[in-house]
Amino acid sequence: xxxLDALEAQRGHLxxxxxxxxxxxxxxxxxxxxxxxxxxxxxxxxxxxxxxxLARWGGERAAPVFLLMFLAVLGVGLAGARxxxxxxxxxxxxxxxxxxxxxxxxxxxxxxxxxxxLDRVWLDRMPAAKIPEKIRVSLHGPQDQLQPQPGQTxxxxxxxxxxxxxxxxxxFDFQRRAWFDGLGAVGYTRTPVxxxxxxxxxxxxxxxxxxxxxxxxxxxxxxxxxxxxxxAAILTGDRSAMSRDTLQTxxxxxxxxxxxxxxxxxxxxxxxxFAGVRYGLALxxxxxxxxxxxxxxxxxxxxxxxxxxALSGGNIATQRAFxxxxxxxxxxxxxxxxxxxxxxxxxxxIVLVMEPESLTEPGFQMSFAATTAxxxxxxxxxxxxxxxWQAPRWARPILAVVISSAVAGAATAPVGAAHFNQIAQFGxxxxxITVPLMGLLVIPAAVLAACLSPFGLAFIGLEVMRWGILxxxxxxxxxxxxxxxxxxxxxxxxxxxxxxxxxxxxxFLWQGRVRFAGxxxxxxGLAMxxxxxxxxxxxxxxxxxxxxxxxxxRAMNKPRGEGFVxxxxxxxxGDRALQDQAFARAGFDGARGALRVQxxxxxxxxxxxxxxxxxxxxxxxAGWVIVPQKVADAPPGCQLLDRIKxxxxxxxxxxxxxxxxxxxxxxxxxxxxxxxx
Numbered sequence: 001x002x003x004l005d006a007l008e009a010q011r012g013h014l015x016x017x018x019x020x021x022x023x024x025x026x027x028x029x030x031x032x033x034x035x036x037x038x039x040x041x042x043x044x045x046x047x048x049x050x051x052x053x054l055a056r057w058g059g060e061r062a063a064p065v066f067l068l069m070f071l072a073v074l075g076v077g078l079a080g081a082r083x084x085x086x087x088x089x090x091x092x093x094x095x096x097x098x099x100x101x102x103x104x105x106x107x108x109x110x111x112x113x114x115x116x117x118l119d120r121v122w123l124d125r126m127p128a129a130k131i132p133e134k135i136r137v138s139l140h141g142p143q144d145q146l147q148p149q150p151g152q153t154x155x156x157x158x159x160x161x162x163x164x165x166x167x168x169x170x171x172f173d174f175q176r177r178a179w180f181d182g183l184g185a186v187g188y189t190r191t192p193v194x195x196x197x198x199x200x201x202x203x204x205x206x207x208x209x210x211x212x213x214x215x216x217x218x219x220x221x222x223x224x225x226x227x228x229x230x231x232a233a234i235l236t237g238d239r240s241a242m243s244r245d246t247l248q249t250x251x252x253x254x255x256x257x258x259x260x261x262x263x264x265x266x267x268x269x270x271x272x273x274f275a276g277v278r279y280g281l282a283l284x285x286x287x288x289x290x291x292x293x294x295x296x297x298x299x300x301x302x303x304x305x306x307x308x309x310a311l312s313g314g315n316i317a318t319q320r321a322f323x324x325x326x327x328x329x330x331x332x333x334x335x336x337x338x339x340x341x342x343x344x345x346x347x348x349x350i351v352l353v354m355e356p357e358s359l360t361e362p363g364f365q366m367s368f369a370a371t372t373a374x375x376x377x378x379x380x381x382x383x384x385x386x387x388x389w390q391a392p393r394w395a396r397p398i399l400a401v402v403i404s405s406a407v408a409g410a411a412t413a414p415v416g417a418a419h420f421n422q423i424a425q426f427g428x429x430x431x432x433i434t435v436p437l438m439g440l441l442v443i444p445a446a447v448l449a450a451c452l453s454p455f456g457l458a459f460i461g462l463e464v465m466r467w468g469i470l471x472x473x474x475x476x477x478x479x480x481x482x483x484x485x486x487x488x489x490x491x492x493x494x495x496x497x498x499x500x501x502x503x504x505x506x507x508f509l510w511q512g513r514v515r516f517a518g519x520x521x522x523x524x525g526l527a528m529x530x531x532x533x534x535x536x537x538x539x540x541x542x543x544x545x546x547x548x549x550x551x552x553x554r555a556m557n558k559p560r561g562e563g564f565v566x567x568x569x570x571x572x573x574g575d576r577a578l579q580d581q582a583f584a585r586a587g588f589d590g591a592r593g594a595l596r597v598q599x600x601x602x603x604x605x606x607x608x609x610x611x612x613x614x615x616x617x618x619x620x621x622a623g624w625v626i627v628p629q630k631v632a633d634a635p636p637g638c639q640l641l642d643r644i645k646x647x648x649x650x651x652x653x654x655x656x657x658x659x660x661x662x663x664x665x666x667x668x669x670x671x672x673x674x675x676x677x
Contacts, residue, residue, distance in 0.1 A: 014064050016341045016509045019348035021068040025075020026356045027498060029083075030176075033671035036080055048073035079356040083179070083674050088133040090675075091185035095160040098124040099189075100196060101135065106148045106209075110564070112244055114139045116148055116193070117183075123160075132184020135160060145192040150209045151199025160187035165650040165676070167568040168538055169669040170494060179675035180357040208310050212236045215311065222462045227469040231462070233259050235446055237313035246473065251420075252480035254409070254427025255434060258472060261312045263367050264435075266321035268443040269308055270329070274301035276447075298332040301325075316355070317363040323347050324371065341379070341509065344371050362419040365497070366412045369504070373411035374404055376508035405431045414500050414525075417489040421571040425487050430479040434472045441468040490574040492529040500525035534573055535653035536599045540565050541666070543628035543646050546606050548587045548597045553577055555587025557595050557606055565651070594619075600656035616640070624661075 029036070036044075048070050055066035101118025109115045115138045123131050137158050146154065163178035163186055178186070216238040220228040229241035239247075239259070250256040257264065278297035282288045302325070309322045324347040328338040337343075348368055351358055358364040381403075409428050417423045424430070442465055449461025479485060503521030510518070538547045538554070545562040547554045547569050554573050556566055559580040566579040575582075588595040593609035603623030607615045612629060619625040620638035631642040641652065649665030656662070670676050 010064075010511055013509070013511050016345040017068060018071060019345050019352055020505055020509075021071035022075040022078070022349065022352050023359050025072040025077075026079045026352060026359045027075075028072070029076045029079035029356075030360055031494075032673075033669075035671075035673050035677075036076075041077070041080065044073050044076055048077075075352070075356070078353060082356050086180055086182055087674060088182055089130055089184050090179075091132055091135075091160055091162045092130075093162075095123060095126075095158075095185070095187075097157065098155065099135070099137070099158045099160070100153065100155045103148055103150050103152045103154060103199075104134070105150065108240055109138045111138070114143065114148065114240075116154070118154070120153070134182045135185040135187070136183055137186075138188040139193060140188055141190040141192075143192055146195050148193070149199055152195055153197035154193050155196045156189045156193045157191050158187050158189040160185040163675075165541060166666040166670065167540070167565040168535065168572065168651050169653045169664045169666045171491075171568060171572065171651075171666065173670065173675075175670075175675045176357075176360075176673075180355075212238060212311055212313060216241075219462065222459055223466045223469075226473055227466045230259065230469045230473065231446075231465050234261060234265055234442075236311055237261050237315060237318070246476075249473075249476045249480045251422075252424060252486045253430045253476040254416075254424030255430050255472065255476045255479075257366075258434065258438060260317060261308075261315070261321070262317040262363065263321040263324060263371060264438070265443070266305055266308065266318065266325050268439045269447070270301040270305045270325050272439075272444055272447060273304045274298060274329070277301065295333050298329040302329045305329075316358065316361070317367070320347075320351055320358070320364065320367055323350050324367075339375055341372065341375055344368065344375055362415060365415045365419075365501075369411040369415055369501075370408040372508055373407050373504070377403070377407045401436050402432060405435060411504070415497065418492050418497050421489050421491060421574055422576075423487045423489055424479075425484055426479045426482055430475055434475050437468050437471060441465075442472075486576070488574040488576050490529075490532050490534060491572040492532050496525050496529045496532075499528065533655065536656055537597065537604060537654035537661075538569050539626055539641060539646070539652040539654070541646050541651045543626055543641060543643055544608070546595070546597075546604075546626060547582070548599070549573070550585060550587045552585050554582055555585035556582040557588060559583035596622075599654050600661040602661045604654070604661075 051066045051070035051073065055063045055070065058066060099118075100122040102120040103116050104119050105117035107115050107117075115136060117134060117136045119134045121131050121133065121135055137156065137160075146152075148154070163175045163183060165175055166173050178184075213236075216232040216236040219232045219235065220241055222228070223231050226243060226246050229239070229243070229246075233239045233242060242259070247256070247259075250259055274297045277300045278293055281291070281293040281296065287293065305322055305325050309318055312318050324344070327343050327347045327350070331338045331340075331343055351364065405428060409431060413423060413427075445461045445464035445468065447461075449458040449465065452458050452460055499521050503518040503523075503525065506518030506521070507515050508518075509515075534549055536549050540546070540562055542562070544558075545565055546557045547566070553575045554569060556579055563579060566582065570577055570579070570582060588597050588606075590596040590605075593607065593612070594615055595606045597604050597606075604626060605615075605619040605622060605624065606626045607619060608628060612627060613631075616625055616627065616631065616638070617635050620635050620640065624639045624641060627640065627642045629642060630644050631640060634640045634642070646652070648667065649663075650667030650670070651665070653664045653666075654661050655664070667676060
């Protein structure tokens with residue numbers, strides 16, 4: 001069959017490819033090593049216009065090809081436009097001094113301390129044009145002077161720095177994330193934050209925040225311990241009371257998604273309310289016979305989803321989940337089938353147009369991977385012979401849960417493994433015995449508690465929730481404690497996830513037997529993942545941390561300091577060791593302050609401590625010299641990596657090469673983009 005004949009056979013099934021084409025263009029924009037200029041955008045506009053002309057006049061059979069080309073070009077334009085629209089001043093140096101700003105968000109950092117995001121920022125002795133529009137500050141030390149709330153204007157003394165470049169070439173790009181979040185500086189304070197001006201009492205955001213915090217506290221007062229913290233987290237998005245051990249247990253058992261307010265929670269909540277309202281109205285014959293109860297239920301469920309979105313804090317994952325359920329309920333209002341690949345594709349298009357950068361985030365990738373796989377698989381099962389489903393009626397919901405857990409787990413496993421460097425070996429088992437409880441007990445009990453709250457009887461629903469949550473936490477602890485529960489995974493090279501996604505999308509979206517050709521890209525992606533080569537040597541941007549790959553794993557040159565970078569390196573290696581454990585590994589020769597390692601036949605000497613300047617000359621004669629200091633007068637011809645050089649290159653990865661070691665810098669690999677300049 002010729003390509004155009006094959007494409008003709010897809011008529012009526014091409015709309016789900018629209019977000020795929022958009023994503024192709026958006027991904028292409030983020031993969032570029034340089035920022036496109038006016039000439040490139042003009043050329044792309046010409047290509048897009050030509051594609052539209054050819055789609056109109058080039059023949060009906062070829063029109064879809066040209067439309068997909070136009071959408072890919074549009075994706076590049078959307079991503080570029082968004083990147084320029086969110087542009088704001090970025091701090092260019094380390095700052096220590098007075099800070100004033102208005103609180104717009106309160107959350108917790110990775111180190112589990114309170115964190116404030118501020119706008120209307122003022123920095124001492126800095127021109128207004130160079131002050132970042134938003135900054136984020138972690139609060140260390142005693143902070144008893146203030147109960148932070150959005151809208152308050154605060155003053156503090158903080159250490160600020162520009163958003164950091166990747167901890168290694170090709171690693172997580174916090175600079176890019178900060179650019180799209182509008183963050184121009186991040187930092188910390190160890191002194192108390194003081195209130196400068198109270199919040200405007202009339203602000204809706206303040207009312208919502210206070211309602212969230214009051215609800216969270218009320219839940220934790222009624223339901224003590226981790227169960228109450230879990231309940232508060234899934235209802236209000238407030239994780240402040242969750243212990244770090246419990247969070248790690250949920251991650252190791254692949255149940256952390258139950259804590260994040262995303263598609264599962266939004267779907268369960270709105271689905272339960274939709275079913276409850278629809279069947280409740282069906283019990284009233286005059287109403288059921290005269291009114292469109294299905295549409296009424298859809299409107300009520302949509303309104304409940306909007307309230308849940310507000311009370312949960314409205315983070316990006318929850319916004320995406322609301323968009324997905326909104327598309328489905330709007331389909332119900334227009335008498336269309338709600339759960340289809342077209343509905344999923346429309347939700348993806350909306351998200352990508354609003355926030356093209358979400359394509360690079362694990363939340364978007366996992367949400368739409370799971371949803372697409374579930375809709376495609378259950379749609380295919382509808383067409384199977386009925387004898388496949390000859391099971392007792394009581395067993396069918398169980399079978400559906402088993403299939404949905406297996407399908408969603410398989411679809412999201414590669415994404416989760418690539419981003420979080422681990423696979424929960426018994427995650428399917430944990431989900432099979434907890435997810436049904438979320439839908440059948442925990443979420444309905446939460447709705448019951450909300451309905452009984454005006455009568456002072458919310459404790460009834462909360463008590464039912466508590467027993468369900470205790471079961472979930474117990475399962476998480478049991479599964480996480482099993483031998484081999486967590487399988488560490490190496491971070492794959494950049495093309496792996498796009499290749500895997502393309503193969504899976506071809507399997508799900510293409511019609512006919514040719515769809516099974518999608519297995520080939522999947523196998524190719526897994527093969528590339530298996531052949532991933534980790535750097536033989538990693539050097540941090542400041543030059544203070546060095547890690548060499550050994551048969552036992554990566555060995556570090558120091559037991560503490562630059563902990564985030566060390567943790568990132570080890571996780572990307574697929575290594576669950578801690579920094580002090582990596583320090584205990586054999587890998588470096590020499591005494592403290594002059595550690596030496598061989599890579600591809602070349603010597604690398606890391607110099608630190610007192611008298612570092614006197615060691616440079618001797619080190620330069622032996623090979624590369626790494627110094628976490630600024631060296632003004634290096635010996636001629638010295639292969640020196642000091643703070644000045646590393647500030648230009650960023651963190652460095654060293655690989656063995658045919659002609660000796662091959663050095664790649666994180667900033668060199670990222671290239672001159674809006675968020676790196």
